[in-house]
Structure formats: C-alpha cells, structure tokens
Amino acid sequence: MQKPKSSSVTEKPSIPARTRPKAATKQPTGKAAPGRRPRIPYTKAEIHEIFRRFSIQRPEPKGELEHVNPFTLVVAVALSAQATDVGVNKATRALFAAADTPEKMLALGEDKVRDYIKTIGLYRNKAKNVIALSQKLVDEFGGEVPRTREELVTLPGVGRKTANVVMSMAFGEPTLAVDTHVFRIGNRLRIAPGKTPDEVxxxxxxxxxxxxxxxxxxxxxxxxxxxxxxxxxxxxxxxIADICKSPEKTVDVPAPLVELPV
Known part of the structure; x- marks a missing residue:
C-alpha cells in the first residue's frame, strides 16, 4: 500500500486564545500627552508640608519693592521688569517723593521721570509707560488704580504678573505672580512645571x-x-531639602526653620 505524500507546507498548531501572547504595548515615556497635565512627583501631604514649613520660616512675608500707595506700587512693579528690586528702590525713592499720584507724575513730565530712573534698565521706554499709564488712570479711572486684573492689564507697561502683584499687595487678593524666581522653582523642583509663566x-x-x-x-x-x-x-x-525632588538637589537634611537674613 502506497504511503500518502507529505505536504511541503506544514501547518502550525493553533494556540488557544487564552495562551496567546499579548500585543506589545508602548511603554510610558514620562511625558504628558498633549492636552494632559504633567504628573508631579509629590503627594498632597508633601505639598502641604512644603508650604507649612514656608509659613513657619516666614510667617509674614513682605514684598521688597518700596511704595506708599497702589499707584506707586504699580509704577514700581512695572519698573522692576529686567531690573532688581534694590535697583528700582534706589531710583524710585526720589521719584515717589516728587510724584506719588498720577496727576503729579503727569506734571513732572516724561523727561524728568526719565532722569529719575535712568539707572534702571530700559529706562527710556519705561519712562514713556509711566507717563502713559498715569494719563490713562486720570482719563479712564479717575486717578485711581483699578482693582481687577482685566482693567489693570490695560495700563501701558502692565502685564499679568504686575497685575497679580498689585492685586495681592495693594488689595489683598490671593493671586500668584510668576516672576523669574517662581518660574524657576516650579520647574526645578518639578512641583509646578510649565513652559510659560501662565502655565506655571x-x-x-x-x-x-x-x-x-x-x-x-x-x-x-x-x-x-x-x-x-x-x-x-x-x-x-x-x-524643604528632605521633600524636594529636584535632580539638582545636593542634600536631604532640612535646615532649621528660622527666619533667613535678607
């Protein structure tokens, strides 16, 4: 009896569905998907402890820009862009002694304002803004500094950061102004990462x-x-050294909770 010829193609045994290997899944890269908030490496308890310690270290923190009223605060914060608070204070002491209201600033004039602040970076453009914002305050707000962010940012030389500072320091609103220091901490500590100040x-x-x-x-x-x-x-x-998750951290032991000299 002749044996049947074997086929040149061998059939693979079927694998039951339950034992089939799962399709490979894409491993997470650590980056947030578009439109999603990036995850931070802190628990709610750790975040609470960070700010609790800040509150013990500096129970009543104060802004370092010198001012005598909301108007001089607006001017000081606007002048502080790309300048130090120390440098701004040196220039504005004499300026605010001569003009502490929008009306007095307009009477002083752009040339004299420029002379007062010439030690500050970008002083020519800033002098123009000081006069322009003073004029707008007189023309549209009765010489008073507005209390809302929407109105404040319409003033020449006033952006969101300046508006937030004024709302907080002049009117007691709980705002968060993001300057270069806040932006750096948010990203360095990975506690509030963002590509722009608004995101932070x-x-x-x-x-x-x-x-x-x-x-x-x-x-x-x-x-x-x-x-x-x-x-x-x-x-x-x-x-907060023991809580900090920054890759740049060099120690884990926190310093004593005392007021630091400034």
Missing part, C-alpha cells in the same frame, strides 16, 4: 493649599532669591 501659575494654583495661597507668592519669590538660587541652589540652607 496655573500649575501652582492647582496644588497650593487654600490656607497658604495668600502668602505663597512671596514665599516662593524669597525662597528663589535667597536659597534656591539660579546659578547654584543652596540646598544645605533649604527648609
């Missing part, structure tokens, strides 16, 4: 406990100015 602001506002929001702006600025410095963070002096 919104990220901080989502996580800062409500009871700490009013002073958070000053705590973050002072922490960045005197401890978490741009060139080299002074981690050995940091009160």
């Amino acid at each position: 602001e919104q990220a901080f506002l989502r996580i800062i406990p409500k009871e700490y929001l009013f002073h958070a702006h000053h705590w973050l600025i002072l922490h960045g100015r005197y401890c978490c410095k741009a060139r080299k963070p002074e981690c050995e002096r940091c009160v």
Whole structure:
C-alpha cells in the first residue's frame, strides 16, 4: 500500500486564545500627552508640608519693592521688569517723593521721570509707560488704580504678573505672580512645571493649599532669591531639602526653620 505524500507546507498548531501572547504595548515615556497635565512627583501631604514649613520660616512675608500707595506700587512693579528690586528702590525713592499720584507724575513730565530712573534698565521706554499709564488712570479711572486684573492689564507697561502683584499687595487678593524666581522653582523642583509663566501659575494654583495661597507668592519669590538660587541652589540652607525632588538637589537634611537674613 502506497504511503500518502507529505505536504511541503506544514501547518502550525493553533494556540488557544487564552495562551496567546499579548500585543506589545508602548511603554510610558514620562511625558504628558498633549492636552494632559504633567504628573508631579509629590503627594498632597508633601505639598502641604512644603508650604507649612514656608509659613513657619516666614510667617509674614513682605514684598521688597518700596511704595506708599497702589499707584506707586504699580509704577514700581512695572519698573522692576529686567531690573532688581534694590535697583528700582534706589531710583524710585526720589521719584515717589516728587510724584506719588498720577496727576503729579503727569506734571513732572516724561523727561524728568526719565532722569529719575535712568539707572534702571530700559529706562527710556519705561519712562514713556509711566507717563502713559498715569494719563490713562486720570482719563479712564479717575486717578485711581483699578482693582481687577482685566482693567489693570490695560495700563501701558502692565502685564499679568504686575497685575497679580498689585492685586495681592495693594488689595489683598490671593493671586500668584510668576516672576523669574517662581518660574524657576516650579520647574526645578518639578512641583509646578510649565513652559510659560501662565502655565506655571496655573500649575501652582492647582496644588497650593487654600490656607497658604495668600502668602505663597512671596514665599516662593524669597525662597528663589535667597536659597534656591539660579546659578547654584543652596540646598544645605533649604527648609524643604528632605521633600524636594529636584535632580539638582545636593542634600536631604532640612535646615532649621528660622527666619533667613535678607
């Protein structure tokens, strides 16, 4: 009896569905998908502890720009762009002694304003803005500084950051102004990451406990100015060193919770 010829094609045995290997899944890269908020490496308890320690370190933080009323505050903050608070204060002491209202500033005139602030960067353009915002305050707001962000940002030389500072310091509103220090801390510590100041602001506002929001702006600025410095963070002096998740951190032991000299 002749044996049947074997086929040149061998059939693969079928694999039951339950034992078939799963399709490979794409591993997470750590980057947030478009439209999603980036995840931060802190628990709610850790975030609360960070701001609790800031509150012990500086119970009543103060802004360092010298001013005598909401108008001089608006001018001082507008002048502080790309300048230090120390430099602005040196220039504005004499300026505000001569003109502490929009009407007096207009009477002083752009040339004299420029002479007062010529030690500040971009002083020519800033002098124009000071006169322009003074004119707008007189023409449209009765010489009074408006209390809302929407109105404040219509003033020449006033952006969202300046408006937030004025709302907080002049009118007691719990806002968060993002300057270079706050922006750096948000990204360096990976606590409020963002590509723009607005993104960092919104990220901080989502996580800062409500009871700490009013002073958070000053705590973050002072922490960045005197401890978490741009060139080299002074981690050995940091009160949140053991909680911090920054790749740049050099120590884990927190410093004693005392008021730092400024």
